[in-house]
Amino acid sequence: MTNQTAHRPSVPRPTAEEPEKPATWWSRNQLRLAPYAFISPFFLLYGLFFLVPILVGLYLSGTEWAGLGTPQWVGLRNYQDLLGDRSFWISVGNTAVYVLFTMCVVVPAALLIAQALNARGLRGRDMFRLAYFMPVVISPIVITLVFGLFFEREFGIVNGLLRAVFGFGGIDWLGDPLWAKVSVTVLVLWRWTGYLTIFFLAGLQNVPRELYEAAAIDGAGPVRRFVDVTLPSLRPVTAFIAVTVLVNTAQIFDEPFLLTQGGPGESTLSVAMFIYRAGFQRQQLGYAAAAGVLLFVVVFALGLLANRALGVGRDNR
């Protein structure tokens, strides 16, 4: 596509592009108006498929509606019901577990791996980088399918290995409430660590070597250098990663949905799955919308908080 843009097209060009033609209103104002024209497709789609749904969602959250007939206005009752709904709180708790796990395990693991990849004179860095990124490239349905195979109770490779090495291996990975949660977090770890590593590595490679050398001359050991040089230089990347991870994990859906269907019981149910279940399986559209609004408020507040705490965009325009 870009190939053809380099040379002139043979089709006759519109009048606005011919300087010898009398200046039209458009050609006189185009520099001023062009940027609006360029961003208008986004804002058009934004309005239609984003703003309108949000407003519709806000309205629906005050109604009771099964998709047929007219929505019944019930005020804040959906919100009241949500606050008293055990399933909802379970899904909030599970989501909090996923978020905490990602923040406290996945992010540090990614930083550690990036640190290893950044070692001076490392061979095959690009190959490692590529291979670690791979899990994000593959469709989640394919991945969870394989993990389902691995975690299978009787014939799965995980239990097989446990049996071979430790002599026991009857763990019901996907059927036990606690282990199911562990399985989902393992999947999250596997899918996203390599992805975050790419960002940390890019940040590390931007740290000037002289800083390390200067610190070394001052007698700083590896730990000291990491704390005093690496961490401060990684601030923008870390901020970016933290905010992205927070916002994305707060709406986690694929992993628990595919691996455990939220089960057993509701032990792996996430908030996004709760909304999906209410909206598309139980036809409680108003209820689902209310849960969506609550999720939005929480994610937005957390995002702002993280932004403030980490100073994202402080030196942004």
Add this chain to the structure above:
Amino acid sequence: MLLYTFLISLLLVFALPLLWALSSSFKSRSDIFSYPPQPLPAPAVLDNYRTLLAEQPFWSWFVTSTVVALLSTVLAVGLCSLAGFAFAKHRFRGKTILFNIMFSSLAVPFAVIVVPLFIMIAKARLTEPYFALVVPWIAPAFGIFMMRQFAEQAVPDALLDAARIDGCTEFGLFRRVVLPLLRPALGALGVWSFLNSYNSLIWPLIVISEPGDYTLPLGIQALFGATGRQYDLVLAASVLAAVPSLLVFFLLRRQLLEGLTAGAVKS
């Protein structure tokens, strides 16, 4: 040495599930769950692939997924670079606030808009895959942000001014000057949006109800859910489904990794 041991064992951990799927897709139905687990199929058979292609509408899923992903990609790349160019290189009234509006939409969970969006699409009878799976996603805010970050550095102002003096219109400028300069970023955004569309699950799951309109993830989902988990067919389908995304990724890997990180590192 320790470092390489660490990195290589990690590589195995990341690659193992995919290699396992590949190997198991050539196993007979009973061997997939043999105990102890066998790493390689013995004997390797093509039955799974043959049955899949003969008995399931695999090609129809494949075509729908690929066409939807290609359409989304071309449109997203065009619209995002256009908007990114404006945000990076033009001065106009309301720019900051419009940019912030766009940017803040990144923090809105998909789960929030999914119910009302589905209702709107369903009421307007627009659940045809080439509309419902493409149009709402052709101007992602993340793509515009990425393009702006890139254009700010890659497009010199002097070049723009020179072209303007020569009588080039703004759109002509975009096509002839900016697009070629944005090329590496276009690649990154292209892969990103192709993978997003090709691998997406929840939205197609909600909006597509006709089995004839299924995308690959939906098809695999259906194979998986229906009659007792047909692992043999599902594995074969998964391997075939992974081919386009891996191909796109490998062809444009450098652009993708660099483009993705460009915005993050600069903040």
